[in-house]
Amino acid sequence: MGEKELIKALKRGKEEAYIELVNTYGNRLLKTCFLMIKDEKEAEDIVQETFIKIFKYIKNFQENSSLYTWIYKILQNTIIDKSRKLILTVPYEDYTVSEENIEEIIIDKENKELLKENLKQINFIYRQVLILFYFDDFSIKEISEILDEKEGTVRSKLSRGRKILGENLQKGGEFNGL
Structure with missing residues (x-):
């Protein structure tokens, strides 16, 4: 299913479209989220919340950008909302770089x-x-x-x-x- 067809199916509430969306973007969203916050459980929660928001607001998607860009914007906003309190400081091996x-x-x-x-x-x-x-x-x-x-x-x-x-x-x- 192409992006346009996927968007139409999502807006109509088709279950197979939701499954395809999760299969297409789920791992990428999780990887990005984990890179941002470095907490696997929290990343899973944020991605789940992101998909809930996507499903809830897909009818408002104006298609001014790609679906992927719109989804990532939702993910980023969810990460920001959830991670304002996270401050991470972890030691690492000494590397020399200019x-x-x-x-x-x-x-x-x-x-x-x-x-x-x-x-x-x-x-x-x-x-x-x-x-x-x-x-x-x-x-x-x-x-x-x-x-x-x-x-x-x-x-x-x-x-x-x-x-x-x-x-x-x-x-x-x-x-x-x-």
Whole structure:
């Protein structure tokens, strides 16, 4: 079923459309949510709440963006609502990185596991943009739609997030976030 057909079926309340939606996006939402908050049970709860909101508000979906972008916006808003109180500081192994090569490290698959462990140490507003850009492959424009922010703001957060990540990786030890 294509996206347009899926949206129509969802708006009509077709059970098979709900199943297809969960099968199509469930694991991706869970992965993103877990990267953001690093708590498996909480991530599962947030994704479940996200699907409830999707099912509840699908009739309001205006199709100004892709279904995927709309769903991720709901997920991000749910994460923000749920995680305002979560502050994570976890020690990690000492790695030496220069600020100039932080982008290559983000792109390098071998280092993605290192980054996954260390992203949780960065302030949520920067972590969120880094994950959407590098792990979920959203464009700046799509991220601005998801977060309901100007593209310049997203670029600024992406740049600042890269810089903070590089500085923290250079320091080693324990991150405090900013």
